[in-house]
Each structure stands twice: as C-alpha cells, then as structure tokens.
Amino acid sequence: MQRYFISPDQVQGEQFVIRGDDVHHIRRVMRFRPGDQLIACDGEGTDYLGELTEEIGNEVICRILRREPSAGEPGLQVTLAQSLPKGDKWEWVLQKGTELGASSFLPFTSRRTVVKWDRVKAEKRRVRWKRILKEAAEQSHRGRIPTVSPVTDWNGLLEAIARAELALIAYEGGGEPLSAALARKSFSRLLLIVGPEGGWEEEEVRQAREAGAVPVSLGSRILRTETAAVAMLACAMFANGEMGGETL
Structure with missing residues (x-):
C-alpha cells in the first residue's frame, strides 16, 4: 500500500491532511479517488491507515481507519559517517x-x-539528499525519515566521535574484527565511519582512535567505499537482531 510522510500537526482528530508534492503524486501518478486507502506516517513512530475522502485545493483529506506503531524502525540508532565519495555513490x-x-x-x-x-x-x-531519504523511507516502510547533516570537515568528525556511545572506523590497515567489536558491549547508538576512495592516512586513523573510535577490519578483501558503508551497516543491524537473525 502506498505510504506518505506527514508532520504530526497534519493529524487533526479523526482525519489527516496531505499537502505539498505528495498531492501531485496522489492525483497524477497514483490517480487515487475518494474511497481509496493509503498509509501516512507522522515521522514520530505512528502509522495511520486512511481512506481518501476529498480533495480541496492543494490538500488531500483522509479519514483515519486505524492507528498503529510503525514497524519499520530498528531499536539500534546508527549514524553512518562517510568521507564524501564522487559521482552518485x-x-x-x-x-x-x-x-x-x-x-x-x-x-x-x-x-x-x-x-x-x-x-x-x-x-x-x-535538498536533493533529503528527497532521496524521504522516498527511500517510504519505499522501505520506515517510521521516520533519516536526517543528513551538512558536510563537515575532519575536526567535525572527531567531535562526533568524541560524543558517540560507540564509534567504529573501517580501516584497511587492520583492526579488531567487526563481529568482535559489535559484540564487545551493550549499546543503543552507534557511529560507523567509512573513509574515502583513496583510503585513510595513518595519521587520520591515529587521531580517530585518540578521539575514541575503534578501528575495525571488514575482512581480507578491500571494499569500495560505498560497499563498505552498506556492509558495515548491514552487519550492525544483523548483530542487533534487526535483520531476522539472533543478536550476537
């Protein structure tokens, strides 16, 4: 069923209102009509099953049929930090x-x-990145739209490491096995750090370690930067029981 994100203030009693670009999608792409059903998520963990009742100007109004907690949000909060790669990576x-x-x-x-x-x-x-996040969150049935920070410099990353509950930095020069690092302690928030196409300089890894990051190995193969990012994230989610497996 088609999903859309709304803000909590768009929920009004027993109905919710959809505004903005999603209205065009509902009218021109999906061609919904009164009586059709869709799901709206308030971005704070609640999904609303709604029935379209009317369209007024640039608004679509839906009657709430059912409220339920969003099922697509993991218990583990992961921030993925990546040295900005080229192209569309x-x-x-x-x-x-x-x-x-x-x-x-x-x-x-x-x-x-x-x-x-x-x-x-x-x-x-x-603005483009946020649109990509919103569309991916809708497609994957997330309960919240992830945030993307402005591009920061190296010092900004070191500050993020210092604030992190647990920070893991993928290092092609070796480190603790990722599985061991993920099993070493209980944590609810995780910072995963991936370097650029050209790899890290040793001084950067030293500084990250001093700030509190744990260098980890992703195995004997050298992964592309974009592959390393999603591989680390998938492993972290699996280790936390978020991918249909048992926690480590």
Missing part, C-alpha cells in the same frame, strides 16, 4: 542506508576526499 549510500535502517548520515571531508565540495551549492545538494 553518496546518493546510493543514502538510499541503501535508509533501507537498511540508518537513523542519520554524516558526510565529511578527509585528506584523500576526491570530491571538491562547493559550499555555495551545498544547500541545493542537501
């Missing part, structure tokens, strides 16, 4: 990371980051 990570259950994304620049970040165009890029 970052957008692919945003999409797949949302599907896998990431709660937030932190793009950053490091010494070997290939992308030349244009801060003048930064907000326009973030």
Whole structure:
C-alpha cells in the first residue's frame, strides 16, 4: 500500500491532511479517488491507515481507519559517517542506508576526499539528499525519515566521535574484527565511519582512535567505499537482531 510522510500537526482528530508534492503524486501518478486507502506516517513512530475522502485545493483529506506503531524502525540508532565519495555513490549510500535502517548520515571531508565540495551549492545538494531519504523511507516502510547533516570537515568528525556511545572506523590497515567489536558491549547508538576512495592516512586513523573510535577490519578483501558503508551497516543491524537473525 502506498505510504506518505506527514508532520504530526497534519493529524487533526479523526482525519489527516496531505499537502505539498505528495498531492501531485496522489492525483497524477497514483490517480487515487475518494474511497481509496493509503498509509501516512507522522515521522514520530505512528502509522495511520486512511481512506481518501476529498480533495480541496492543494490538500488531500483522509479519514483515519486505524492507528498503529510503525514497524519499520530498528531499536539500534546508527549514524553512518562517510568521507564524501564522487559521482552518485553518496546518493546510493543514502538510499541503501535508509533501507537498511540508518537513523542519520554524516558526510565529511578527509585528506584523500576526491570530491571538491562547493559550499555555495551545498544547500541545493542537501535538498536533493533529503528527497532521496524521504522516498527511500517510504519505499522501505520506515517510521521516520533519516536526517543528513551538512558536510563537515575532519575536526567535525572527531567531535562526533568524541560524543558517540560507540564509534567504529573501517580501516584497511587492520583492526579488531567487526563481529568482535559489535559484540564487545551493550549499546543503543552507534557511529560507523567509512573513509574515502583513496583510503585513510595513518595519521587520520591515529587521531580517530585518540578521539575514541575503534578501528575495525571488514575482512581480507578491500571494499569500495560505498560497499563498505552498506556492509558495515548491514552487519550492525544483523548483530542487533534487526535483520531476522539472533543478536550476537
């Protein structure tokens, strides 16, 4: 069933209102008519099964048939921090990371980051990224839309590491096995850090370790940066019992 995100203030008694671009999608793409059903999520963990009753201007009004907790939100909150990759790799990570259950994304620049970040165009890029997150969250039946932070520099990442409950940095030079790191202690919030296409400089790994990050190994194969990101996230979710398996 088609899903849309709304804000809590769009729920009014026994009905909810859909506004904005989703109205065009409902009318022109899905061609919904009164009596058709859809699901709206308030972004705070509640899903509403609704029946379309009327369209007024740029609004679609639906009668609430049922309320229930969103089933698509994992118990583990994961922030995926990645040195900004080139091309459409970052957008692919945003999409797949949302599907896998990431709660937030932190793009950053490091010494070997290939992308030349244009801060003048930064907000326009973030608008596109947010749209990708919203569409992926709807498709994967998430209860919340993940957030994406502005691109930060290396010092900003070190500050995020210092605040993290547990921070793991994928390091091609070796480290603790990822499975062991995920099983080492109980945690509810996790920061996963992935480097650029050219890999880390040793000084960066040293600084990350001093800030509190644990270097981890993803095995004997060298993964592309975008592959490493989704692999780490999938492993973390599986270890926490969020992928149909038992917790480690």
